[in-house]
Amino acid sequence: MxxxxxxxxxxxxxxxxxxxxxxxxxxxxxxxxxxxxxxxxxxxxxxxxxxxxxxxxxxxxxxxxxxxxxxxxxxxxxxxxxxxxxxxxxxxxxxxxxxxxxxxxxxxxxxxxxxxxxxxxxxxxxxxxxxxxxxxxxxxxxxxxxxxxxxxxxxxxxxxxxxxxxxxxxxxxxxxxxxxxxxxxxxxxxSEPHEACATLLALETGSTPAPADQFVETLLQARGLQAADIDLWLTGENGNTLHDKPFAALDRLVAPTSRRLLYKKECGEYPTATAAALDRAAREIAAGESRYALIYNHSQKYHSVMLCGSL
The missing domain is CATH 3.40.47.10 (Thiolase/Chalcone synthase)
Known part of the structure; x- marks a missing residue:
């Protein structure tokens, strides 16, 4: 969706x-x-x-x-x-x-x-x-x-x-x-930018056999962006080898000048941990440390991507 x-x-x-x-x-x-x-x-x-x-x-x-x-x-x-x-x-x-x-x-x-x-x-x-x-x-x-x-x-x-x-x-x-x-x-x-600190540009969820990099690129292309535009990546690896395997596909998208944070190292694994990632993205953008932040998570066959940006 x-x-x-x-x-x-x-x-x-x-x-x-x-x-x-x-x-x-x-x-x-x-x-x-x-x-x-x-x-x-x-x-x-x-x-x-x-x-x-x-x-x-x-x-x-x-x-x-x-x-x-x-x-x-x-x-x-x-x-x-x-x-x-x-x-x-x-x-x-x-x-x-x-x-x-x-x-x-x-x-x-x-x-x-x-x-x-x-x-x-x-x-x-x-x-x-x-x-x-x-x-x-x-x-x-x-x-x-x-x-x-x-x-x-x-x-x-x-x-x-x-x-x-x-x-x-x-x-x-x-x-x-x-x-x-x-x-x-x-x-x-x-829906109005008055007093806002960050923008939630896009959200996509779904059950897909497509690799993570294709899943992310499709969303970025729909917004007229490229992977190089993302300066903060928040990804949901949790330490389990089987769970973390799909995240490796994102390696080719992360530019050398971008930062990649494994947000579950800070908050731990729980069903709604992506909220912690969005909170972190909003803080980084509000502080002027990032222009675009992308959050990617998956659980079993379910994937989600959130794209945030500055005003």
Whole structure:
């Protein structure tokens, strides 16, 4: 699926890992001072780790009392911690006297709903759970909403990692030579360039047998660009030899003067890690360090490319 509808990134904020796996075998997020972002202590106390991360990242993005006309969130695994907590209560309490909070907060759309409740936003609110294409699906929806004439679309991606899912994925062989991670990122998108820091020029997702370099070149040609125009490449290698093999095809496209960042070395591997890459691209472009940035990721047979540029 492809969209060439240009949109502008007005704000972006993220909660990212600290890059230290000495204490745990996976990367954990450096969490902000939640008291300064979520005023209500009772609400803050009831929120699980992933909900606090997501709501806090959205609060960091929604400054100056901007009210979005739509909220679109993405997650690969959702609130698995709350799901586990509720399942444990069922077993330990014999299905009696269950606290409903964990069940209510275990649904995938909890974070988008909490943001809407905090800001009293009665507008379009959608959550996408499409494995490794969850964030790209949310972005595509937001770009279509902008094309319809809406403004200030809040788009976010949130996933968490803790001991139980890490142990399960490791036992299933899904983390061979891979460092798992977590993160929460939000972006405020608009169809107008006013106050924007970067431009999202194109997004393409799909299931294709074509090599990665052909997949990328097709998108660039549609925008009138060449590979040499890209001065920042963010690619999603994660350390697994089989997973990383398709990325080698991009080597011939990366110019000697360009930079190539393996963004999962910083944030770890998780379903919506491309949001961390987009956050990095927006920061680099806003700082004037790059003119064009391209993000490429794949998971199994699914590919995604995002092209960002300066204003």
């Amino acid at each position: 492809t969209t060439n509808a240009t949109c502008y990134i007005k704000r972006h904020a993220g909660i990212v890992p600290g890059g230290d796996t000495e204490v745990k075998n996976y990367l954990t997020a450096i969490e902000p001072d939640y008291k300064s972002l979520i005023d209500n202590p009772g609400l803050r106390r009831r929120m699980s780790h992933i909900i606090k991360m997501g709501v806090a990242a959205a609060q960091m993005c929604l400054q100056d009392d901007i009210r979005p006309e739509a909220i679109v969130t993405a997650t690969g695994l959702g609130c698995v911690g709350d799901t586990e907590k509720f399942a444990a209560q069922i077993l330990s309490l014999g299905e009696n006297l269950l606290n409903p909070s964990a069940f209510i907060q275990s649904t995938f759309n909890t974070i988008g709903a909490q943001i809407a409740l905090l800001h009293k936003i009665e507008a379009y609110n959608m959550t996408y759970v499409h494995r490794a294409l969850s964030f790209e699906s949310a972005l595509l929806d937001a770009m279509l909403l902008l094309d319809e004439g809406r403004h200030n679309i809040l788009v976010g991606a949130i996933d968490e990692m803790y001991e139980t899912p890490y142990t399960i994925e490791r036992r299933m062989g899904l983390l061979r030579n891979i460092t798992a991670g977590e993160g929460a990122h939000f972006f405020l998108l608009d």
